[in-house]
Amino acid sequence: xxxxxxxxxxxxxxxxxxxxxxxxxxxxxxxxxxxxxxxxxxxxxxxxxxxxxxxxxxxxxxxxxxxxxxxxxxxxxxxxxxxxxxxxxxxxxxxxxxxxxx
Amino acid sequence: xxxxxxxxxxxxxxxxxxxxxxxxxxxxxxxxxxxxxxxxxxxxxxxxxxxxxxxxxxxxxxxxxxxxxxxxxxxxxxxxxxxxxxxxxxxxxxxxxxxxxxxxxxxxxxxxxxxxxxxxxxxxxxxxxxxxxxxxxxxxxxxxxxxxxxxxxxxxxxxxxxxxxxxxxxxxxxxxxxxxxxxxxxxxxxxxxxxxxxxxxxxxxxxxxxxxxxxxxxxxxxxxxxxxxxxxxxxxxxxxxxxxxxxxxxxxxxxxxxxxxxxxx
Numbered sequence: 176x177x178x179x180x181x182x183x184x185x186x187x188x189x190x191x192x193x194x195x196x197x198x199x200x201x202x203x204x205x206x207x208x209x210x211x212x213x214x215x216x217x218x219x220x221x222x223x224x225x226x227x228x229x230x231x232x233x234x235x236x237x238x239x240x241x242x243x244x245x246x247x248x249x250x251x252x253x254x255x256x257x258x259x260x261x262x263x264x265x266x267x268x269x270x271x272x273x274x275x276x277x
Numbered sequence: 278x279x280x281x282x283x284x285x286x287x288x289x290x291x292x293x294x295x296x297x298x299x300x301x302x303x304x305x306x307x308x309x310x311x312x313x314x315x316x317x318x319x320x321x322x323x324x325x326x327x328x329x330x331x332x333x334x335x336x337x338x339x340x341x342x343x344x345x346x347x348x349x350x351x352x353x354x355x356x357x358x359x360x361x362x363x364x365x366x367x368x369x370x371x372x373x374x375x376x377x378x379x380x381x382x383x384x385x386x387x388x389x390x391x392x393x394x395x396x397x398x399x400x401x402x403x404x405x406x407x408x409x410x411x412x413x414x415x416x417x418x419x420x421x422x423x424x425x426x427x428x429x430x431x432x433x434x435x436x437x438x439x440x441x442x443x444x445x446x447x448x449x450x451x452x453x454x455x456x457x458x459x460x461x462x463x464x465x466x467x468x469x470x471x472x473x474x475x476x477x478x479x480x481x482x483x484x485x486x487x488x489x490x491x492x493x494x495x496x497x498x499x500x501x502x503x504x505x506x507x508x509x510x511x512x513x514x515x516x517x518x519x520x521x522x523x524x525x526x527x528x529x530x531x532x533x534x535x536x537x538x539x540x541x542x
Contacts, residue, residue: 178362179341182375183345183348185372185376186372186379187344190348190351191401193379193380193386194382195401196383196386196387197388198389198390199404201387212514213512213514214387214419215511215514216479216483216511216513216514217388218388218416218418219475219484219487220483220507220510221385221507222474223483223487223510224503225463225467226467226468226471227464227507228492231492232491232495234500235499236495241461242460244461245458262469263316263317263320271461274456
């Protein structure tokens with residue numbers, strides 16, 4: 176029980192510190208153009224990694240399952256310039272439909 | 278000067294002009310953030326519920342589960358910590374997994390650092406509403422819209438904690454989010470947010486590198502490491518900008534036109 180609380184408290188404090196460090200200490204400082212350019216590319220790099228891991232990672236192994244099919248359907252919707260809500264619903268419905276069939 | 282630097286950075290990564298946000302009244306940006314994240318609310322609620330159910334099954338206790346969702350507010354890290362504890366792992370392993378998973382918020386918060394306002398405490402508190410979805414939705418090509426981030430983050434916070442409470446107290450009677458395909462909503466969301474950023478060769482290269490690193494490392498490193506390591510994809514920004522980019526910039530005919538023409542071959 177105390178182990179649970181230790182986990183909850185340490186993870187909570189660490190997360191607050193991780194999220195707060197940049198905004199508290201680095202704010203208002205002018206970044207050199209190179210650094211700004213590199214930080215600007217964080218978004219595509221991280222978003223692509225989140226796409227990949229959310230769709231194809233199952234714990235510590237790779238898996239091709241219904242999430243991949245949902246992503247494919249969602250990708251088609253993105254290409255057709257569907258609104259965000261529709262992209263998300265199409266992906267979820269595809270995965271749910273495939274799971275219902277198998 | 279700062280405006281010029283930021284403008285250069287924004288035009289280099291081929292993003293949305295910053296002038297747009299100034300004309301929007303204050304409250305509307307918060308509302309826009311909340312509205313943008315609305316499509317995800319059912320999924321966030323459902324995952325909050327499954328966290329509550331899983332935490333209960335792992336013997337975590339109702340209060341500890343609720344406190345964890347309120348203070349950590351990060352799904353993947355919480356799931357990881359609870360599943361390690363539930364499988365009989367050590368406290369150190371549970372903490373390590375969760376902290377590694379949340380490590381990505383370090384560079385993300387740094388990138389958004391300039392968006393926050395006020396003194397250190399207020400910045401610290403506001404930054405807690407930064408999660409993957411609120412960060413991505415408020416991204417305006419390298420700059421971040423604070424109100425959109427806070428509006429989206431606040432609604433996600435409410436959904437996540439309400440879901441956790443539902444799961445802890447009434448979880449047994451609710452459906453599994455996987456049956457509803459809700460786990461497939463997240464990769465599609467991130468793809469939809471990524472697509473408009475891919476207008477420059479650099480951004481596409483950073484995205485490809487990021488996805489490649491994450492997939493490559495998934496089978497060989499602990500959970501959380503692949504996404505942190507994928508941030509290295511942004512280092513393609515260190516590559517020298519001209520002559521190709523300078524030429525592209527001149528084509529776009531923006532403020533740097535003259536300068537760009539001077540340096541292009």
